[in-house]
């Protein structure tokens with residue numbers, strides 16, 4: 156599953172070749188399904204999560220319905236990390252530490268994130284109770300873009316979540332705009 160997904164991604168995004176040097180199974184914290192390590196360009200898959208794909212499928216579906224993740228299928232774990240490889244290509248991480256190599260692309264994604272946050276706020280923030288605001292935020296996220304994606308100000312997670320949505324097929328407009336901005 157992993158190798159075929161990655162070669163499919165390389166066909167669509169040839170510019171990603173060289174930005175993933177290693178895929179390994181590892182012992183990650185329980186709530187981390189996979190991770191991408193900048194610099195080393197390594198994807199680590201949580202041994203336990205990938206040992207039970209039915210459970211991973213169920214977790215993905217639940218997190219999608221809660222508005223946390225952009226994509227409710229197990230493939231998201233791989234796609235999300237490849238989105239970090241795309242961010243690596245754009246040196247998003249370096250820029251976050253002040254070493255600019257592609258500020259224009261990053262600024263575009265930051266502007267899209269601000270718009271998304273505003274849209275979420277105008278949908279949810281006028282409601283009277285915290286419970287209602289939270290429910291509205293989750294509904295907005297389910298219909299638009301993942302909460303996990305827009306929470307992070309460095310926009311790395313926005314790129315990763317948008318990439319997952321793009322690979323899952325039928326990306327919504329926020330994800331389409333982010334991927335257009337970083338390609």
Ligand SMILES: [Zn+2]
Nearest residue numbers: 235239312315
């Ligand atoms: Zn991530």
